[in-house]
Amino acid sequence: MKRLAVPLVLLLAAAVFAAADAAHEKKSSDDRGVMSAIAQAPLKTRDRQNPYEGRLDSIAAGKKLYLEHCAHCHAPDARGRGQAVNLRLPGVQNATAGELVWFLGNGNLRRGMPSWSGLPVQRRWQIVSYLKSLR
Amino acid sequence: MNDGALWTGFRWENRFRPLMKEHWINPLLYVEYENINGADKTMIEVVGFDHEADHAPRNAVLSREHAHEIETKLILSSDAQGWNISENFIAEKNLGHQPWEFGYALAASRPLGLSATAGSCNFCRENIVAGIEMYGGLGSTDSATLSGTSHYLAPILAWHLPNGVTLRVSPSWGLTDTSHRFLLRAGLTYEISGWGQKVRSWFR
Numbered sequence: 478m479k480r481l482a483v484p485l486v487l488l489l490a491a492a493v494f495a496a497a498d499a500a501h502e503k504k505s506s507d508d509r510g511v512m513s514a515i516a517q518a519p520l521k522t523r524d525r526q527n528p529y530e531g532r533l534d535s536i537a538a539g540k541k542l543y544l545e546h547c548a549h550c551h552a553p554d555a556r557g558r559g560q561a562v563n564l565r566l567p568g569v570q571n572a573t574a575g576e577l578v579w580f581l582g583n584g585n586l587r588r589g590m591p592s593w594s595g596l597p598v599q600r601r602w603q604i605v606s607y608l609k610s611l612r
Numbered sequence: 613m614n615d616g617a618l619w620t621g622f623r624w625e626n627r628f629r630p631l632m633k634e635h636w637i638n639p640l641l642y643v644e645y646e647n648i649n650g651a652d653k654t655m656i657e658v659v660g661f662d663h664e665a666d667h668a669p670r671n672a673v674l675s676r677e678h679a680h681e682i683e684t685k686l687i688l689s690s691d692a693q694g695w696n697i698s699e700n701f702i703a704e705k706n707l708g709h710q711p712w713e714f715g716y717a718l719a720a721s722r723p724l725g726l727s728a729t730a731g732s733c734n735f736c737r738e739n740i741v742a743g744i745e746m747y748g749g750l751g752s753t754d755s756a757t758l759s760g761t762s763h764y765l766a767p768i769l770a771w772h773l774p775n776g777v778t779l780r781v782s783p784s785w786g787l788t789d790t791s792h793r794f795l796l797r798a799g800l801t802y803e804i805s806g807w808g809q810k811v812r813s814w815f816r
C-alpha cells in the first residue's frame with residue numbers, strides 16, 4: 478500500500494487537472510448556457526429589489542468588489558474573456574437584479590462560474606449595482 | 613526550548629465538490645496525502661488520541677519517524693445572514709498499518725462588516741472576519757471513545773488584505789487534561805487569482 482500511495486495521489490491529481498482543462502476548453506462564445514442558468518432563478522427571487530439600487534457609493538463599492546473577485550475571469554472592463562461571459566451583453570443586462578444576485582450565489586460550476594455564496598449577500602447586491610451601471 | 617527549524621515533509625491537498633448546485637448545507641470532500649516525519653508539530657487539526665505529550669521529544673528524535681498518511685474530511689458548510697458555519701468530520705489513516713483515527717472541527721465566523729465600502733482600505737471592518745472554533749479527537753477504529761482525547765476552543769481572527777494576502781490568528785485553549793493548555797495558531801496565505809489560466813499560459 479505504501480508503494481502505491483504516491484502514484485495513486487499523482488494519478489488523482491492528473492485526472493483533476495485534465496478535467497479542469499477540458500472544462501476550460503469549452504468555447505466561451507456560447508453565452509446561452511449562462512443565460513439559461515440565470516433563467517433558472519426561482520420566481521420568488523426574480524422580483525427581489527436591490528436594496529442599494531441607485532446609490533453611487535454602492536456602485537463604487539461594487540466596482541471594487543468586481544475588480545477583486547470577478548475581473549481576472551471576466552476582464553477588468555467586464556467584456557469577458559476565454560470562457561467567461563461578456564457581462565455587458567443584453568442577456569446579462571436584461572436580467573433582473575434578483576436573478577443576478579441569485580446567480581452570483583449559486584454559480585454555474587459546469588461552465589466554470591463559481592458560487593459566491595461565501596460573499597455576504599450585501600456585497601453581492603453591490604456587485605449587481607455595479608453590473609447594472611454598465612448598461 | 614529552542615529546538616531549531618527543519619524540513620518535515622509535504623502535504624498534497626485536494627478538494628472535491630460533489631453537488632453542483634448551492635444548498636442549505638454544501639458538502640465538500642477533502643483528501644490530503646501527507647509525507648512527513650515525526651518532527652512535524654503543526655496542529656492543523658486533532659485526530660484520534662493526539663495529546664500534549666506527543667510533542668515533548670526533541671526534533672532530532674522525532675524526525676527519525678516517517679509517516680505516510682491519508683487524511684479525508686467531509687466538510688459541511690452553510691452560509692446564512694453573513695455567517696459561515698462549518699462542520700468537519702475527519703478520518704486519518706497512517707498507511708503503515710495503523711488504525712483509522714477520527715476527529716472533528718466545528719466553526720462559525722462572520723465578517724465584521726457585511727457590505728463593502730467604496731474606497732480601498734486595509735483596516736476597515738469588511739476585511740476582518742471573527743469567529744469561534746471547537747476541534748478535537750474522536751478516537752480510532754480500535755477504540756472509538758472520547759476518553760483520553762484532546763479538545764480545544766479557539767477564537768478566530770482573519771484579516772484579508774486587498775492584495776490577496778490573509779493573516780489568520782487563533783489562540784486555542786485546551787479543554788481536557790490531554791490537551792495543550794494553550795496554543796497560538798497563526799497563518800499567512802496568499803491566493804493567486806486565475807492560477808489555472810496562468811499555468812495554462814506558460815504552455816502556450
